[in-house]
Amino acid sequence: MRIQRVISKKGQRAENEPVDLSHLDNLISKYKNKKGNLIPLLQGTQEIFGYIPHEAFNKIAEETGLKRSDMFGVATFYAQFRLMPVGKHIIKMCHGTACHVLNVTAVTESLLDYLEIKDGETTSDKLFTLEAVACVGCCSLAPVMMIGEETYGKLNPKEALKIVKGIKRNETLENKS
């Protein structure tokens, strides 16, 4: 399943946080004159900011000569690229065949219900983003979800809720101390 992409509109970015574009300098100088550099540049940008800010397209275009239309075309073609900021923890729910057959839908629904968001959205406290993705390659442990680099298998709605609630609790504790 393809990630439900939420495309940002100009000026709509949450909290209008300023973006420090100087982080991009190293990346741009590394890829500037390489063949086929467009995707690595966008991947690198996303690595830095967690998404691709509008301003980054402009800066990359100016400094590398790539066309903004080409970049935007690529960024909206591939499921990996995000044009909106995301939460601190990205929950990737596998909606591959094996997970579907073992009813991952019920697991996803219970998490969405708890987090009070829709697929592809971010919670208002900016802690979680939930995305449906295609197979993460652990089908024999279906249903599966990934949070960050961590993979959780053999889930059911209760188990998944417990994991997410646990992360949330840790975050609140951290904030307090």
Next chain:
Amino acid sequence: MSKTKVIVGLGSCGLAAGAAKTYDALDKIKTADNLDFELAKTSCIGMCFREPLVEIKDESGSYIYGEVTPDRADEIIEKHIKQFSPIHDYVVQSDVFEARDNAFYEGQVKIALRNCGYMDPENIEEYETRDGYKAIKKIIDNKMSPEDVIQEVLDSGIRGRGGGGFPTGLKWRFAKNSEASQKYVICNADEGDPGAFMDRSILEGDPHSVLEGMLICGYAIEANAAYIYCRAEYPLAIKRLNIAIKQATEKGYLGKNIFGANGFDFEIFIKEGAGAFVCGEETALIASIEGERGMPRRRPPFPAEKGLWKSPTNINNVETFANVPWIIYQGASSYNRYGTEKSKGTKVFALTGTINNGGLVEVPMGMTIKDVIFKLGGGIKDDKKFKAVQLGGPSGGCIPEHLSETIVDFDSVNATGAIMGSGGMVVMDESTCVVDIARFFLDFTQKESCGKCTFCRIGTKRMLEILTRITEGEGKDGDIEALEDLSHQIKDSSLCGLGQTAPNPVLTTIKYFKDEYEAHIRDKKCPALTCKKLLSYKVIEDKCTGCTVCAKACPVDAISGERKELHHIDMSICTSCGLCFTKCNFDAIEVY
């Protein structure tokens, strides 16, 4: 006497099941008690259903322990290592006695997976001791010409494992015969079929065999640069590939003048995919490496003539490449003694779904699907009834129970309307609705269609709409015919394999399970009790505690009942959303 070895499986599946904690626990005990065994790492051995796995190899033989939690690890070390008494109950596979899952390996022939789970993938020396880089050495030592190599691959009869089944030797010959100063080798590690994970497992468990396969291909077609196009969802595979490339370069297997052969240069780069199923298609993959939108283009010219940056390019799948060193080193005749007349060798299958032993198996072509599922796979979970198996993912189809004697080879599987594809076998029991599965795949292909061909872009959407209607109880007479008509039009007028095969899941389910479609359309019933909108609910009297949770959850107030008293669902108001069923803490809601 060699030292006892304790080996932990640290593939993605093992890690997901908590193998890292098990490893740490073992490491701790070893240091704390100053024990004399060697703690080692390996990757997935295919028994994903018993992860985390720990193998203990001592002088008596090998014992693979399953479901090794840190606590169990303590116990196992205590008994097996300290007291030399293996705990047979926890052992799932062994060459010393008949352990409970020994059947999982009977009938398997491991060629592509020959090293997976048997060595540390991050250690090139271990690969070398398992005949690693000996195939390329054999080529150089025996002065095999590129043509000799191609002939050997051709004689082995191997056909591409990425789905198409094109003879690999022939493909290499085309690329060899294209004259150009620059040629490329590409390894397709995009593994887009949701439900297949053999490529991931090979990359994680035995990256060097893929590198060696690519190197041999480079020698044969006279290319000196190569790319591995790997899904970004496989971070561990990418990490291990990077390590492997570095080690192979240091050892002189990659780089310039390999084995001192003048002018034999070969470099391998990794490209991370960006998440598009269509990029598994070779021309789209090339466009993606070039940094563009991954849109397929017309063939011919085939990549063998004009591929990456317009240079001749040979693309093969991960599993194909992993077989190549074995074929060259052992000889074509060792390989083609396995298999059927037109499909030689072995094939790796990923067993998933409602099957007991979910994992990876490698079997000779020609085994029946039934044997794969029941003998190796241990049959269906919870003793349910086997209904169908989905082969080939979004491009494939469902093979019903009555055809389970079909043997696995390219042509026999094609004859059922499914395809072998990359080898994902998703097993379904009576509680899986095939109409829902068809809808699921159409939803996938419709979203993944790149949009270039009208029929693929819009036709799949129309099909999805019809299927969605059917699963929601809005099906009408004529829907089945409309689906078939659209299917044929899409197949005929799409440029690439995505569109040409997208209707397969629908066509095969209509062919074998027409009555189930009709039950949805005419009777508004889902026989498998999967399609929510077609279900009815009632409260099970002796389970209901009167907790009121269902009544509170019901969005349309269809549930009545006082606290601590039996509740009741009014089906004339109920919208079949299923919330009461999911919310009930006492399993007191029955679906029918």
